[in-house]
Amino acid sequence: MxxxxxxxxxxxxxSFDVPAGAVTAFLGPNxxxxxxxxRMILGLVAPTSGETAVAGVPYRDLDRPLEHVGAVLEATAFHPGLSAYQHLEAMRVAAGLGSERVGQVLADVDLGTAAHRRIGGFSLGMRQRLALATALLGRPHTLVLDEPANGLDPTGMRWLRGFLRGYALDGNSVLVSTHVLTEIQQIADHVVIISGGRLRWSGPFDGDRALEELYLEVAG
Ligand SMILES: Nc1ncnc2c1ncn2[C@@H]1O[C@H](COP(=O)(O)OP(=O)(O)OP(=O)(O)O)[C@@H](O)[C@H]1O
Known part of the structure; x- marks a missing residue:
């Protein structure tokens, strides 16, 4: 594309592939x-040429897209007056998903105790968890995350690593864009590095090598 x-x-x-059952680190300079x-993968921006597909299907042609792809993009906006529960419930109803999902995703992201607090009072890390909970509502087989660790404290980062690892181990595709190489190093199975809009490196990653070294070699 x-x-x-x-x-x-x-x-x-x-052009690159994102394998199932793996965490793919998507890296590159500012x-x-x-x-x-x-955004092209998620159908939010139209490519000038080429195409993207999720499980072989362009995003716009997916039937019930939230059940295929969950996304956490940078600077996700929430209505500050709603509680986390109300936000998720509205999204759930709009997507036609089962009523049990809201409680489940709140538990998945460890936000259960804050479920009925106003989002306006949430920390950045809590907003990130809520964004992830929203992405998980449809039990998607593919997660697309842009800087998901932004705002998380060390405990939250460790939790996120474990969560994403487990999600991939269940057979799902997890694509994570990040600048925090030390964090993603610990869970990446596959790496895609771009700079200047072009592919510089892609392939499996076994974790023995320092990701920073590879990154600086091909994108630095
Ligand atoms: N809506 C837009 N209008 C004009 N230029 C844009 C737009 N969106 C992105 N760009 C430009 O496209 C290029 C790629 O931007 P993009 O945000 O995709 O990079 P990135 O890799 O996500 O960067 P960062 O790591 O800083 O978030 C940049 O030169 C940016 O200025």
Whole structure:
């Protein structure tokens, strides 16, 4: 896929696969085109050329998309006056999902005790957990996460690592864009590195090698 914004070629003839049953780290310098790529995968930005597909199907053609793909994008906006429970319930109803899902995803992200507090009073880390809970509502087989560790404290980061690892081990695809290489190093099975909108490296990653070294070699 390629994407130009006026004269800026944000993504330039980029092609890669995200395997199932694995955590894929999606890396690249500021402005490399990561967010634009994720937004194309999620049908939020139309490619200038090429296409993206989730389990072989373009996002726009997915039947009940929340049951295929869950996404956490940067700076997710919530209505501050709603509680976490009310937000999730509204999303659940809109997506036609079972009533048990809200309690389940609140428990999944360890937000049960804050379920009835107003989101306006949430910390950044709590918002990240709520964004992840929203992404999980439809039990998607694919998770797309843009900087999901942003705002999490060390305990939260450790929890997120375990969660994503477990989600991938259940056979799901987890695509994570991040700059925090030491965090993703511990759970990545597959790595895709881009810069200047182009693919610089992609392949399996066994964790023996320092991800930072690989990154600096190909993107630095
Ligand atoms: N809506 C837009 N209009 C114009 N230019 C854009 C738009 N969105 C992104 N760009 C440009 O496309 C390029 C890639 O941006 P993108 O946000 O995809 O990079 P990124 O890898 O996610 O960066 P970061 O790590 O800083 O979040 C940048 O040059 C950016 O300025």
């Amino acid at each position: 390629s994407k130009s914004f006026g004269r800026v070629r944000a993504v330039d003839d980029l 402005g490399a085109g990561k967010t634009t790529t994720l």
